Amino acid sequence: MVNAVAEHPPSVATRAKAPGGLGRGAHIEIRSVSHRFELKGGPLPVLDSVDLELKPGEFVALLGPSGCGKSTLLRLVAGLEPAAEGRLTQDGADIVRPDPSRVVVFQDPTLYPWRTVRANVALGLQARGLLRQQRHRVDEALALVGLRDFADAYPHQLSGGMAQRVALARALVNDPSLLVLDEPLGKLDSLTRLTMQSELVSLWQRSGFSALLVTHDVEEALFMAQRVVVLSDRPARIVAELHNPLPYPRHRGDPALAALRHEALRHLGLDASW
Ligand SMILES: Nc1ncnc2c1ncn2[C@@H]1O[C@H](COP(=O)(O)OP(=O)(O)OP(=O)(O)O)[C@@H](O)[C@H]1O
Numbered sequence: 001m002v003n004a005v006a007e008h009p010p011s012v013a014t015r016a017k018a019p020g021g022l023g024r025g026a027h028i029e030i031r032s033v034s035h036r037f038e039l040k041g042g043p044l045p046v047l048d049s050v051d052l053e054l055k056p057g058e059f060v061a062l063l064g065p066s067g068c069g070k071s072t073l074l075r076l077v078a079g080l081e082p083a084a085e086g087r088l089t090q091d092g093a094d095i096v097r098p099d100p101s102r103v104v105v106f107q108d109p110t111l112y113p114w115r116t117v118r119a120n121v122a123l124g125l126q127a128r129g130l131l132r133q134q135r136h137r138v139d140e141a142l143a144l145v146g147l148r149d150f151a152d153a154y155p156h157q158l159s160g161g162m163a164q165r166v167a168l169a170r171a172l173v174n175d176p177s178l179l180v181l182d183e184p185l186g187k188l189d190s191l192t193r194l195t196m197q198s199e200l201v202s203l204w205q206r207s208g209f210s211a212l213l214v215t216h217d218v219e220e221a222l223f224m225a226q227r228v229v230v231l232s233d234r235p236a237r238i239v240a241e242l243h244n245p246l247p248y249p250r251h252r253g254d255p256a257l258a259a260l261r262h263e264a265l266r267h268l269g270l271d272a273s274w
């Protein structure tokens with residue numbers, strides 16, 4: 001059952017790019033996507049007819065029980081593996097392989113310890129042979145995440161939050177039109193996490209990419225995203241979509257957020273105790 005709490009904000013598709021902002025947000029369509037893994041004991045169905053669209057520049061969060069198939073869905077969107085059934089497109093073209101326009105940031109920043117912050121961020125451009133012409137983008141990306149002064153530091157000299165910001169800069173240097181975030185703040189302490197939530201939202205607002213975030217944190221999803229999609233247990237299917245029309249910057253104490261939180265928890269099967 002799909003439960004629309006509010007209208008989709010019409011401004012999203014036409015949101016103007018900030019000056020100096022990066023590429024326009026991707027239009028992602030996930031149509032009747034089912035997926036399974038072939039295991040020794042038989043197939044393991046993981047996604048069940050998932051239909052989801054991200055308008056250009058939209059910020060969507062996915063919530064769902066552990067092991068339901070969220071990361072798998074992200075992998076399909078990123079083009080890391082093909083869907084067993086259904087179709088995924090970016091701006092109308094089939095997603096068949098990874099592409100620098102779609103970047104994934106994981107929970108663990110996985111920086112190379114022997115490379116400076118700047119050299120870690122430069123990796124994507126270097127791999128694509130673009131570093132010489134586009135070196136300035138590395139410093140731009142570091143500035144976007146507020147780490148220009150740490151360009152020459154090594155990963156062991158950074159805090160967890162800073163390391164995750166480097167991972168974000170490494171993603172942003174590619175000019176993504178889609179940023180895929182798989183629990184990117186999951187390992188941070190709660191205060192850093194709150195700060196990073198606001199920073200990510202402001203990055204998204206300045207840069208214009210579409211964002212697809214997986215998180216276990218209901219408040220985080222509702223604070224950051226314009227739409228929160230709730231998935232069922234495996235095989236994941238969409239059980240609810242909550243639209244959050246609140247403008248940014250949002251206030252955590254907003255009663256509208258509390259109401260949406262209650263709604264989300266109910267769809268996650270946690271209503272009785274909350
Ligand atoms: N490469 C794989 N081969 C076989 N099974 C897999 C593979 N990747 C994931 N799975 C299985 O698919 C199911 C969904 O996994 P997935 O990582 O997508 O869940 P998730 O929703 O991201 O979970 P979590 O919230 O714990 O991160 C799990 O049962 C997992 O064991």
Ligand SMILES: [Mg+2]
Binds near residue numbers: 070071072182
């Ligand atoms: Mg996962």
